[in-house]
Amino acid sequence: MKIDEIAELLDATIHSRPDGSDIDINCGGASDLMSDVLTYMSDLPPNVPKRMILITGLMNPQVIRTSALVDIPAVLFTRGKVPGQQVIDKAKENDIAILSTDLKTYTVCGILYSKGLQSINDECK
C-alpha cells in the first residue's frame, strides 16, 4: 500500500515525503510508548521493519528518533496531532514519511487492517 493510498483512506495530510518514500508499505504497528516499540523489535530479523508504518498518538521528536533508529520508513500521527517544524525537519533528515489524521488510533488500525495491512511480522522487509 502506497503512502498516497494510506493518506486517502484515512483522510490524512502528508507532511514529509522524502525521496525513496514511494515504497510499498505492507505492515503496521501502533504504540504510544517508544521503549515498547524498541522492545518488540527483538523478535524480528534486523532488516525488518523496512516497510512498516508506525501509528501513534504521541507527538514529539523522539518518535522520529526511535523510528530512525530501527529503520521504520513511515509514521502516522493520529487524533488531529499536527507535527511541528522540528518533527518534520527531523523526519526529512532521516528519510521518513510523515502523515497525520484526525481519526483515532483504533479507527486507523481498523481501516488499515481491513485493507490488508498486516500487523508487523517477519515479512515486513
Added chain:
Amino acid sequence: MKMNSFEKKLLKYKQYDSLLINGRISDFMSKPPITLTGEATMADAKALMRDNKISGIPIVDDGDKLTGLVSLENIIVALENQKINDPIHKHMVTNVSHLMDDMAVSAVMSYLMTHGYHRYPVVNKEKKVVGIVTRGDLMLHLYTQLGNIYMHNKRRDDLLTPVIHLSDSDKSMDDMSFSYDINTRDIDMAGKGSTLFKKFLQEHEVPVAETRRASISLYEAEVNVVIHGGGKGEIKGYLVNNQIFMVVVDHGPGIEDIDLAMEIGYTTATAEARKRGFGAGLGLNNIKQYSDKLIIISSSDGVKIEMVVIPENK
C-alpha cells in the same frame, strides 16, 4: 524503639554476614573453564592465554580431572629456557590450590585470605574442573550482593567467544572510537548521541543486526541520562575486533536499587518523561535484551553503564 550505636553496628555486620552466607561459589565462578591437557605444548598454553587474556590455565586429564595448572610465570620460564615446545606436564605446577564447587562464599573468602594466588580452579566431587574463580570474581560478587552493581553476561555461559577486555592503551591505539557529551535536560533532545553512533557504526560497516542492537542499547542509556541522570554525561564507543563497546556515564543521583530498576515496569520517571513516551520501566530491560554484556555500577556520584555487543557467529 531507638537503637544504640552498638546495636546499629551489630545490625550492619549481620547484613554483611548474610552476603557471605548466601550464595555458592557456582553462582559467580567463570564457566565453562578454559582448560588444556598435559600433552598440549607450552606454546599452546601461551596462545590460549593471549587469545583469552587470562593468566593461568588448569590442566586436566582425559576425564576432565584436575592434574595441574600452568601460569604466566611457567610460560616465561619455558620461554627463557627455550622449552616452549615442550608438553605442558613437564613444566606445570602440580598440587594445585583449588576450590570445591559447593563451597560457601564465606569459606571461599577465608581460603583466599590464606592462599596468595590470584586464580583458583573449581572442582566438583569427582575432581572434575567445572570453573575458575579469581579474586576479582569474588570482589565483583560481593559488590553485586551489596546492590550497587548489576551484571549480565548473556554470552559467557553458552559461548566461548572471548569478550575482549579494554585497557586504556587499547582505546587510544586506533581511530575506531566515538565520543559524545550529553548535556541536556530536554527529553526532546535525548538520543542525538545514539543517532550519531549509529552513523558511526554504519560508516565502519558494522552489520545491520549489531548496529541495531547497539544503537537501541545506547539510546535507552542516553535517554536514562536525560530523564534520571540530571542531563549531564558522556558516551564513549569503541570498535575492537568487530565487538562494539559502549560506556555511558552520568553524574546524577545514582540508582538506589539496581535489581528493582531492572524489573520490567519499575520506573521513577516523572510525568513529563512519561508524556514523551518514556518512563515505562522498559529501558534497562531493553538494554539487557539487546546487548551481550551489561554492567551497571551505581553510586551517589552517578551511574556508569557498560554495554558490549558481540556479532553472532556465522
